[in-house]
Amino acid sequence: MVFLPNRIVDVAPDADLLYDDWLTSIAERLDTPDCDRRSLCRTLLTEIHFPHLTGVDPTTLPHATRVALAHMDPENVTLELSEFQFEPAALVFREGVPTRLTLRNVGDRTHTFVSERFFKAIAAQKLVSAAGEVSNPYVETIEVPSVEEKQLYFLPVAKGTYPLECSILLHDIFGMEGQITIE
Numbered sequence: 001m002v003f004l005p006n007r008i009v010d011v012a013p014d015a016d017l018l019y020d021d022w023l024t025s026i027a028e029r030l031d032t033p034d035c036d037r038r039s040l041c042r043t044l045l046t047e048i049h050f051p052h053l054t055g056v057d058p059t060t061l062p063h064a065t066r067v068a069l070a071h072m073d074p075e076n077v078t079l080e081l082s083e084f085q086f087e088p089a090a091l092v093f094r095e096g097v098p099t100r101l102t103l104r105n106v107g108d109r110t111h112t113f114v115s116e117r118f119f120k121a122i123a124a125q126k127l128v129s130a131a132g133e134v135s136n137p138y139v140e141t142i143e144v145p146s147v148e149e150k151q152l153y154f155l156p157v158a159k160g161t162y163p164l165e166c167s168i169l170l171h172d173i174f175g176m177e178g179q180i181t182i183e
């Protein structure tokens with residue numbers, strides 16, 4: 001079979017101008033002091049994937065459509081662990097919004113992410129680490145070695161406020177405590 005490489009096609013001039021206008025408008029919105037980046041991102045993704053639903057109140061839509069729109073809501077949170085703190089120490093997630101939480105250990109020692117009540121309040125979908133991926137994990141303690149990173153994909157299910165700690169001896173007393181809220 002003859003190999004035919006893809007030809008590179010230039011962006012049409014009209015499209016090029018539209019891209020510029022679009023990116024400029026996004027930059028302007030990001031620059032406004034009270035910009036809610038989460039909301040802006042949701043709006044932009046909705047405009048791309050469901051333009052006819054932009055600005056529509058989701059509660060007026062069928063359930064299945066609301067689920068599709070919920071996927072436009074990015075929840076992508078990074079928590080850094082180090083000696084001896086969680087940064088940020090207070091996390092807020094939203095019930096029913098699929099979330100990816102990255103746990104990044106920027107310290108010199110192993111740390112853990114432990115919140116028994118939070119783990120009961122979520123549906124854990126997968127836990128990803130350098131070693132691989134575990135689906136539907138039973139999560140009790142997430143241990144993150146120095147300079148490593150793990151990602152927990154989950155669905156927040158039960159609203160509430162839950163204490164967070166590093167369970168390694170004395171680390172909580174030294175400051176590795178936090179709080180997780182599902183609202």
Ligand SMILES: [Cu+2]
Pocket residue numbers: 110111112166167168171176
């Ligand atoms: Cu620790």
